[in-house]
Amino acid sequence: MIEIEKILPVWKVERDAMISMSGDITFAWRVEHAETGTLSQQNFEAQHLAMVKAVRVLLPDTVLHKADWYTKGKVKADFVRAGDGVLSLASERFFNERPYLDHECFLFITLKPLGRKLSSSAYANILRKSISPVEVKDEKRYKDFLSACGQFERIISDSGLMSMRRLLEPELCGTANTAGIIEKYLFLLRPNQQPVIRDIHLREGLRVGDQHCELYTLSDAADLPAFCGSRINYDKYSTDRSKYSIGFASPLGQFLDCNHIYSQYLFIGDAHKTIKALEAKKLRLQSLSAYSRENAISRDACNDFLNEAIGQQRLPVKAHFNVLAWADDVSELAELRNKVGSAMASMDAVCKQETNGAAQIWFAGMPGNAADFPMNDTFDTFAEQAVCFFNMETSYRSSLSPFGIRLGDRTSGYPLHVDISDEPILRGWTTNRNKFIIGPSGSGKSFFTNHMVRSYYEQGAHVVLVDVGHSYKGLCDLVGGYYFTYSEKSPIRFNPFYIAEGDTLDTEKKESIKTLLMTLWKKDDESYTRSEYVAISNALTLYYEYLPAHPDVFPCFNSFYEFLMEEYLQVLEDGKVQERNFDVDNFLYVLNPYYKGGEFDYLLNATSNLDLLNERFIVFELDEIKEHAILLPIVTIIIMEVFISKMRKLKGVRKMILLEEVWKAISREGTAEYIKYLFKTVRKFFGEAVVVTQEIEDIISSPIVKQAIINNSDCKILLDQSKYQNKFDDVQALMGLTDKEKAQILSMNKANDPTKKYKEVFISLGGQQSKVYRTEVSLEEYLCYSTEEKEKMKVQEYAAKYGDIRKGIAVLAAELRNGAKIF
Template identity: 75%
Template sequence: MSSPIIDIERLLPLSKVENAAILSASGDITIAYEANLPEIFTLSDRDYEAYHQAFVKAIRLLPTFSIFHKQDWFMETAYRADFEKAGKSFLSRSSERFFNERPYLAHRCYIFLTQKPADRKLATSVYSNILRKSIVPQQTTNPVLYKDFLDCTGQFERILSDSGFVTLKRMNDDELAGTANKPGIIEQYCFLLSPGQQPIIRDIHLKDNIQIGDQQCELYTLSDAEDLPALCGSRINYDKYSTDKTKFSIGFASPLGQLLNCNHILNQYLFIEDAGKTIKRLEAKKLRLQSLSGYSRENAIGSDACNDFLNEAVGEQRLPVKAHFNVLAWSDDPAKVKDLKNLVGSAMAQMDAAVKQETDGAPQVWWAGLPGNEADFPMNDTFDTFVEQAVCFFNLETNYRDSISPFGIRFGDRLSGKPVHADISDEPIKQGFTTNRNKFILGPSGSGKSFFTNHMVRSYYEQGTHIVLVDVGHSYKGLCDLVSGYYFTYSESEPIKFNPFYLTDGDILDTEKKESIKTLLLALWKKDDENFRRSEYVALSNALTGYFQHLEKYKDVFPCFNTFYEYLMEEYLQVLEDGKVKEKDFDVANFLYVLNPYYRGGEFDYLLNATENLDLLNERFIVFEIDAVKDHPILFPVVTLIIMELFISKMRKLKGVRKLVLIEECWKAIAKEGMAEYIKYLFKTVRKFFGEAIVVTQEVEDIISSPVVKQAIINNSDCKILLDQSKYQNKFDQIQELLGLTEKEKAQILSMNKANDPKRKYKEVFISLGGQYSKVYRTEVSLEEYLAYTTEESEKVKVQEYTRQYGSIQKGIAMLAQELRNNHPKN
C-alpha cells in the first residue's frame, strides 16, 4: 500500500519570516547568521585553543531555554571556467580549460540561535511537530522578551567577531525565505539545494528512509554518551601532514567536515536549559543509582559518573547543556550511498567515536534541522555534557578562499586543487601583515623552485608588471620567448650586447643616466682598487654632455660606444687642448687606449654597440642570463652595472607601474662584484616605487655565509616562500631560526608534498606573510603552462623543435601539448 501524499505547507512548523528572524508555529524565535570560518590547515595549536574558548564564551552568554544550532553544508561542486576573465592570454585560457569541471567540496556555514518559550513542552521522537500542530504562545508576542533575546545574540556575535577567527553576517528575510529566483536557507534545507540553484520543489519520502528527489539520504548521529570518544580537545594531529619532528594540527571535528569527501550536512546542537534544574535532576539520578548500586555494578559506575559530572559543574563553574551532533549524507548514485556508512564511520573513528546510523527516529531528527525548527528536536536523542566538551565537536574550518584583490597568482587548494586566487603583494600590506612586497625564496634543487618562479613572474607580467630577471641556467627562456621579451645571454656565436648610449623615445639624458654611463666608463677604465681623481670625473662628465650635444646636431649619427669613441678622438681631444687640461688631470690617451678593445674591431666591440633590443625602459620582460659571463673579469662587471642602471631607471621613471626584479642563484656572484651595496639599497628602497625585489636561493649555507643576504635581504623581505624542505628535516631548526619562523610555520613547511594526490602532477609551496599569516598551496598548472616553464633539458629541446616546426613557440607548445594529451589522455 502506497504512503499518503501530504503537502509540506500543511506540516511546515514555521509561522513567518520577518525582521530577519524566523518565527515558528510554536512560538520559537530564531536569528540566523552566515559564518565565515578560518581556512583549513592555517591554524596553530594555540589558535585552536583560543578559537575554542571564543565559542565557549559566546555560548555561555545565551539565555536559558535557548538553542545553539550550527549547520555546516558540504556539497560536491565542480569548478566552472571563466574564459572572459582569462582574456586573450594563451596560458590563462589553457589554465581555465585544464581546471574546468575540477571537483571540490564547497562549504558554507550557518549559525541559528533559537529562543523557546519558557513553558514549551520538550519534544521527543513521539511528540514532534512533524506529527502534530501547535499554537503560538502569548510570550512570543511580548516585544520586551524579543529585545532581550536580540541583546544576547548581539553580544554573542560581538564575542565571536572580536576573536578574529569568525565573522558573522546576519541573514535577511530573502536569504531565509528565498525569492522567486533564489532559494532561501529554509528551501535549501528542505530540498537539498545550493544557494545558486534555481528554486525547485522535490518529493520528500520519509517512510523507510529519507529520500529527497533523487537524493538518497543517510543520517548518522552522535547522540549517546557511550558512542563518544573517551577524550576530546580543540584539535587533533593530522597524521598525513605530521612528521617525527612536527605535529600538524586540525580541528577535532575536521574529519566530519572538509575531510569527509561526500555531500553532507554536519549539524551541531547545544540546548541551554535551566542549569539549576539540570543539577537537581542529576543529583536525584545519582542518589537513585547509588541506592541501586548494590544490585548492579553498572549502577555503581553510573552513580560515580553522575557524581564526577556534578563535581565538575560546581567546582569549575561549568555550564551543563544537552548536545547532539549528526551527519546527513546523501548521493543520487546507489553505489555511493552504500559507501556512505564506511566514509562517515571512518571519519568518526579518527575522532575515536562510534558511528550510529539513525533509522526509526531519522525523520524527526532531520525535520528538527530545518532552520527555525530547532526547538522541536527530539530530546531523547541528546546527551548531557558541558559547553567546553561540546564545542570540541564543532567544525571550525572552511576551504581556501579567493583573495578579494584583483591582483594575484593562481594557486591550488591543498585538498582538491581547485584554483585559488591569492594576492601575496598588495593585500598583505593593506591588512597590515607586511610593510613591503619583497620576497625571499628558498628551495633545494628539484623542489620546483624555478617552476614556481616562472608561474609567479608570468602571472605578474600578464597583469602589467615590468619584470627584470637575472638568471643562471636558462630557466626563463621558454617564458621569455612566449611573451616576446628581451633575452640577453652570451655565447661565442651570439655574444651579449648592450647599448647604454641609446635613448628611447620619451627618455632624456638626466643626471641619473649620465651618472650610470660615467660609472660604467670608470669601471671599464680603472681597476677595482684604483681610485679616480675629481678632474677625471669632471672630464668624463663634460665628454658625455658634448657627445649628446653632438648627437642632437648630427641626427644621422647612431648613438653607441663606437660613435662616442670617435667623438672623443675627433672632437673632444680638441676641447681638452683648448681648455689646457693637463695629462695629470685627465690622461685621455690612456683612457682611449684602455677602452680601445670596446671600439670597432676590438676584442669586445660587440659589448656596448647593440643595434637591437634597445628599448629597455619600456620593454616589460627582460632576462639577463649570466651563467656564461659570471666569472669573466671584463664582461661581468659591465653586465651587473647595466642591470643596476636598468632597474633603477625603471623604478624612478615608470610612475604608477608595478616593477619586479628577481635575482636567481647568481646573487652570490653579483654580491662579490661590488653589488652588495646595490642589493641592500634595492631591498630597502624598492617599496617606495611600487616595486618588489625577489632573491632566490637553494642552499641554507648560502644564507649563513653571506652577510648581505642575512641582513639586507632576509630582514627586508616580509614574504618568505619555501619549497620542499624534506631533505633538511633533521636540521630545519637552523633554517627556522635564521628566517624567524614560528612552530606553526615549521609544521606547515615540513608537511609539504607529504600527501599529494598520486593521480595529479604538482608540487606544494609554503608562503608566509610577515610571520602573521601563512599557507601551503599547490602549484598545479595546465600542460601548456608546464611546457612553457619546464627546465628539463629533454622537454625544452622538444619545445624548441615544435617551435621551429610550427613557426612560433605558442603554436609549438599547443601542438606538443595536444600530442601529449592524445598519447596520455589523463593530462
C-alpha cells in the same frame, strides 16, 4: 501526499527572525571560519575558549544549532577573463569541470517559550497544533534574547578567528530568483543554485528528489571518544619533528569528501535545575547501587559530573551531532557509509546509522526548527567538551583583489586567485612587496617563479629577471621579451648610450654611464680622482650635445669613442687639462678593446633590443659570464641602470626585479650596496624585489642576504624542505618562522594526490598569514615552464618546426594528451 505548507514548522519571518508555529524565535547568521591548516595550537585554543564564552552568555531555554553544509561542485571556466593568452586559456580548460567541495556555515540560535513541551522520538510537535504562547509578544524577553545574541556575536567576532553576519529576511525567505535558507535545506540545493522544488520521501529511507540520504549520529555518550580537544594532529601532514594541526571535528567537515551537512546542537537549559535533577538521580542510583554494579558505576559517573560542574563552574548542556550525507545513486550509499564511518573512527568515535529516528532528526534540522529536536537523542555534557565537536575550519578562499596569481587548494586542487603583493599591504600583514624564495634543486622553485612572473606580466607588470640557468627562456620567447645571453656565436650585446623614444637623458642615466666607464677604466681596487670624474662627465655632456647636430651619428660606444678622439681631445687641449689630472691617452687605450675591432667590440654597440625602458619582459642570462672578470661587472651595472630607470620613470606601473642564483654578481661591494638600496626603497615606486636561492647555506654565508634581503622581504616563499627537516630549527630561527609555519613547511608534498602532477609551495605574509598551496598547471604551462633539458629541447624543436613557440607548445601538448611517447 501532504503539502509541506501544512506541516512547515516556521510560521513567519519578522524583523529578520524566524518564528515557529510553537512560538520559537530563531536568528540566523552566516559564519566565516579560518581556512584549514592556517591555525596554530594556540589559535585553536583561543577559538575554543571564545566559543565557550559565547555559549555561556545565551539565555536558558536556548538551542544553538550550527550547520556546516558541504556540497560537491565543479569549476566553471571563465574564458572571457582569460582573453587570448595561450597559457591562460589552457589553464581555464585544464581546471574546467574539476570537482571540489563547497562549504557554507550557518548558525541558528533559537529561544523556546517557557514551558514548551519537549519533543522525543515518541512525541513530536509536528503532530499537534498549538496556540502561540504569550512569550511571542513579550517585548522584554525578545530584547533580552536579542541582547544575548548580540553579545554572542561580539565575542565570536572579537576573537579575530571567525566572523558572523546576520541573515536578513530575503536570505531567510528567498526571492523569486534565489532560494532561501529553508528552501536550500529541504531541497538540498547547492550555493547559488536556482530554486527548484523536489519531492521529499520518508518511507523506506529519506529521499529528496533523486538524492538518496542517510543520517549518521553521535547521540550517545557511550559512542563518544574518551578524550576530546580543540584540535588533533593530522598524521598525513605531520612528521617526527612537527605536528600539523586541524580542528577536532575537521574529519567530519572539509576532509569528508561527499555531499553532507554536519549539524551540531547545544541545548542550554536552566543550569540550577539541571544540577538539582542530577543530584536527585545520584541519590536514586546510590540507593540502588547495592543491587547492581552498573548502578554503582553510574552513581560514580554522575557524582564526577556534578563535582566538575560545581568545582570548575562548568555549564551543563545537552548535545547532539549528526552527519546527513546524500548521493545520486543508491549504489554509492555503501561508499558513503564507509567514508563517514572512517571519519568518525579517526576521532575515536563510533558511527551510528540512524534509521528509525532519521526523519524526525532531519525535520528538526530545518532552519528555525531546532526546538523540535527529539531530546532522547541527546547526551549530557559540558559546553567545553561539546564545543570541541564544532567544526571550526573551512576550505581556502580566493582573494577579492583584482591582482594575483593562480594557485590551488592543497586538499581539492580548486583553483584559487591569490594576491601576495597588494592585499597583504592593505590588510596590514606586510609593509613591502619584496619576496624571498628558497627551494633546493628539484623542488619546483623555478617552476613556481615562472608561474608567478608570467602572471605578473599578463597583468601589466614590467619584469626584469637575472638568471644563471636558462630557466626563463621558454617564457621569454612566448611573451616576446628581450633575452640577453652570451655564447661564442652570439655574444651578449647592450647599448647604454642609446636614448629610447620617450626616454630622457637624466642625471641617473648620466651617472650610470659614468659608473660604467669608470668600471671599464679602473680596477676594483683603483680609485678615481675628482678631476677624472669631471673630465668624463664633461665628455658625456658634450657627446650628447654633439649628437643632435649630427643626426647621421648612431649613439653607441663606437661613436662615443670616436667623439673622444676627434672632438674631445681638442677640448682637453684647449682647456689645458694636464695628464696628471686626466690621462686621456690611458683612458682611450684601456677602453680600446670595446671599440670596433677590439676583443669586446660587440658588448656596448648593440643595434637591436634597445628600448629597455619600455620593454616589459627582460631576461639577463649570466650563466656563461658569471665568472668573467670583465663582462660580469659591466652587465651588472647595466642591469642596475635598467631597473632603476624603470623604477623612477614608469609612474603607476608595477615593476619586479627577480634575482635567481646570482651570488657572484651580488657579492661585489658596489652591487651589494645596490641590492640593499633596492630592497629598502623599491616599495616606494610600486615595485618589488625578489631573490631566489637554492641552498639554506646561501642565507647564512651571504651577509647581504642575511641582513638586507631577509629583513626587508615580508613575503617568504619556501618549497620542499624535507631534506632539512632534521636541522630545520636553525632555519626557523634564522628566518623568524613560528612553530605553525614550521609545521606547514615540513608538511609539504607529504600527501599529494597521486593522480595529479604538482608540487606544493609555502607562502608566509609578514608572519601574519601563511598557507601551503598547490602549484598545479596545465600541460601547456608545464611545457613552457619546464627546466628539464630533454623537455626544453623538445619544446624548442617543435617551436622551430611549427613557426613559433605558441604553436609548438600547442601541438606538443596535443600529442602528449593523445598518448604519444615523446619523452
